[in-house]
Amino acid sequence: MATLKHIASKNSDYAAIEAYLVYQHDAFTGKQLLDEQGRPKLRESYILDTLECGDFSFAMACLLANRKYGKNTQHSDIKSHQYIISFDPRDAADNGLTMEKAQALGLKFCEENFPGHPAIVCTHPDGHNHSGNIHVHIVIGSVRTREVERKPYMQKPRDWHEGMKHSSTAQTMRHLRVEVMELCESAGLYQIDLLNGSKERVSEAEYWVRRRGQLKLDRENAALTADGQLPRQKKFETVKVACRGEAPPFAAQTARSLKSPTGAFVASQTRTLRKQISSVLYRATSFEDFSDRLMQQYGIAVKESRGCLSYLPAGRTKFIRAKHLGDKFDKAAVFVTLQANAECKPKAQFKQDTIGKLIDIQSRMTEGKGIGYKRWLTKHNLKVMAQTVKLLQEKGLTDEDALNQRITELETKYHDSLAVVKDLEGRMKFNKELRYHIAAYTSTKGIVQQFNTVKRPAAFEEQHRAELTAYRAAAAYFKANNITKLPSPKKLEAEYAQLASEKAKFYEQYKEAKEELLKLKTAKQNVASFFREEEPAQQER
Template identity: 70%
Template sequence: MATLKHIASKNSDYSAAETYLVYQHDEFSGKKILDEQSRPKLRESYILDTLECGEASFAMACLLANRKYDKNNHPDDIKSHQYIISFDPRDAAENGLTMEKAQALGLNFCKENFPGHPAIVCTHPDGHNHSGNIHVHIVIGSVRTREVERKPYMQKPRDWREGMKHSSTAQTMRHLRVAVMEMCQDAKLYQIDLLSSKKRVSEREYWMKRRSQMKLDRENAALLAAGQQPTQTEFETAKETLRKQISDVLDNAASFEDFSDRLLQQYGITVKESRGQLSYLPAGRKKFIRAHSLGDKFEKELVLATLKENAKSQPIILHNNLEEEPDRIKKLVDIQAKLKQGKGIGYERWAKKHNLKTMAQTLILLQEKGLLNEDALDQRIAELDTKFHESLAVVKDLETRMAENKTLRSHAAAYKQYRPLAQKRNAAKSPAAFEEQHRVELTAYRAAAAYLKANNITSLPSPNKLESEYCALASEKAQFYEQYKEAKSELLKLKDAKQNVALFFREEKQTQHHEREGVCV
């Protein structure tokens, strides 16, 4: 699976690029490795060619181009670009990839995609991770020395005109990734989709992990030598931790608001959207981390798509939540009590945000109801409580009467239907045989007769009359049930509002008390 990496350099010493490619360097310090006589050690194996340099060296060709077109005079100007194509380690053994073949692929890739630029193409047999991956370095001077044919991916004149500088834009990188994929396909090498990345690791993060892992390994070796067991064996960068935390929440959230709240509550991570892009702020950090630097999975489009899929897999839960209390006011969180229970700074940040939203909803509700006065609020709660219990009592009574009506209709129908059968049983020549043959029907008849006798019903009521009574009871129940629901809903909201106000002023009082103590001290 070939990968493509880009590095822009502001180093005005163009010979440094060739020196790095030819001589051995310490992978962490970047310094040349010296032999016993303090001379730089050549790499054990490499293939190096230059393009578009004429008779001059790469460094001289770049300097001449700068002078001719009056470019790269400022220290902050990008002087060169390096593209590294790393092939899959399996390609050497399984697909016959050699250094010579890789060099040929690199030369052709450079000719096709960087025409007009002085370039070095150098192939190494292995990377610093010692996985056996053959890789090609393509280093180009930033200034184009001749006008080239315009390609479809070229958007601006600087992309093809003479004397203009190469720019590694998103469009350019996309084209180059596609070119690498097509190159691997044509050469029958392993490949992956370079156009998407669930996890995006920068050069800086990669080296930080490697250095820190080596340091951790040394510390663990010392612990093992002392007879102690290490508690951590693998170093994890801050971004790796952030990716895991976001993934954990993303797999369970069903809406963006839920996603945002869970991140803040569980891990203290703030998420914001700016210009259509998401950024994340972990606890203890002042600067947001862009989703793009973490990977495609964490960007807005895929986050929303994942949340949408999660919502589809939880339709019943979401529906029930919406049906139960669509506008129920949430309760304030007693932050101090939670902190005493061991909650961390992430939970505290979420709780403060939650309390602000909840208190705003509480005040809006009380203002709409005209209940900003405490006595008026208590009086309204008492009225609703009475209405709630009265409506509930009526509903329960109506439900009982409806059940009795339903039972009576059932027994009356059974009595009327099976009475002729009971009369035939009495006149049958063999009552026992008749009984056995019609046991179910006769049992239902006797149960109906017993019910009618127990309730002193001597004549069967009209089925139509019973049906009408049942419908009237159901209609009356529906009316009182609506009153019951309305009273219950408003009662619960006002009780929550009262509790929120009480907790809010209690916290305010505690805060003022602490502030006064601080002033006195």
């Protein structure tokens, strides 16, 4: 179950990075642990190697790179990146993972994914929570000291040119997660899907709030036990903040210790917030009902903005996005749950509008079912046949030829409507892409005109790389689609609205034809099955 974590650092003291990897530090405060003589205590076990540093140390190699290329001169510049690969604790016993093997895997990972960067690769035998998981720290200087071969995942020239800085984008992190998964698979180690996050996302701030809260609770319980009293609570639970907006003493203390009041404030109520939202979600049948129940029962406001849901607990002034709580709290999952709740409620109406299928009694009885199950199957088939006959009589399709003709007509209507809907969707997609490129082309045209007249085009292009890239992409799109004259955006918007209206009309035809077609096909199948069962029964009689 190897995991990958990324940390970007603005600390210009590169020697402190190596000191953290070599010396012992307190897990909560981050301070170095000292021995009786006041000297830093070495870690009990570690393996450390450097790459791309030449004859210098990691710190000196990074400083020389910064001075050579004139990078990292500001306090806000990212000086280094740290990637931590944590292996499953079971790998040591089950798959023979050792520190030496983990170090070799870390060196291979660093050489393949961070070429040209001064790097430290250090392996530790255990995590800060004593879980027994071997993990590898890969720390790279942000500046690349040599030109490297371009890889498919590299997006821009800065990802392979000399003197450029490493950028940890979403595409880069996705590539690195895939690399970790393939690395563990080739080494025969346990692994999980890193591309899809956990259903309940626990932030770093929330994790440390739980750790500190449990530690404090254990100390209080130990004191109570020493006095001969029984502890009331053994497991720490995050608390909900009071309605007047005041955090409890421990939440305030945690906020100070984390040096991020907002992060600790959110972390101190996320677990309770998840429980409250879940308790309402599985009873509500619509979004209005869902929002009303949350407000009435717990004082939680919910809003939808830009296709995402956000929640505002009592005592807060800033909404918490659903993505920070977990997958089941986002818009798509919430609406799926609400729709399922609404469908489960009117069961009687649902049964009336649906035609069931006959069940083969003889094949089911060979499975060793009892006589009671046979009676239930007989009753079920009678109800299904009653529904089938009623449907055919209402449609006037009691004749077999008329039924087959109607099914053929519906199939033609179904496929024709579906083809029209697909065609309209393609035209709408093209319309949307064209409007996007026209907007990008229009907004960046002035930048391109300036680029054609400047004296230092290389510096100007580096400064306006995003605008020039958007302009060139739009021009390439127009050329690929043989567009010589750009249409009016208002005309395209009107065309898009007309296409959407036509799509809605044909989609309704497609939906109606599909529903009736499924019912008639099921009815035809039921009639055929009924007569197939009647023939053996008559022969037996």
